[in-house]
Amino acid sequence: MAVDLKEALYKISLNYVKKEPYTGSFGNRRFKLEKYTESDESPAMLRLWLWPGPLCFEKTGDEKKELKEYAFSQESLDEAVDYLMELQRGEE
Numbered sequence: 007m008a009v010d011l012k013e014a015l016y017k018i019s020l021n022y023v024k025k026e027p028y029t030g031s032f033g034n035r036r037f038k039l040e041k042y043t044e045s046d047e048s049p050a051m052l053r054l055w056l057w058p059g060p061l062c063f064e065k066t067g068d069e070k071k072e073l074k075e076y077a078f079s080q081e082s083l084d085e086a087v088d089y090l091m092e093l094q095r096g097e098e
Contacts, residue, residue: 020080023052033097034059036066037090041078050078054086056093 027040038055056072076082
């Protein structure tokens with residue numbers, strides 16, 4: 007039985023991502039949502055990393071990783087979740 011990715015992702019909050027990266031997978035695709043700040047003066051960003059499995063982020067070559075960046079907001083988190091849902095539908 008497949009995990010409902012949308013339900014799982016909507017259970018996370020922006021407050022969670024502020025403190026910890028959120029990782030998951032569907033099909034053969036892995037992803038990581040994280041807060042990123044280039045410097046103290048720059049605004050925080052929400053980063054969505056995508057890469058093929060089965061290896062973890064650290065063991066996967068940079069050339070295989072895809073990065074999408076968003077403003078660090080609830081609306082952006084919702085947009086990133088919608089993007090992941092699109093990708094999941096494309097793999098079914």
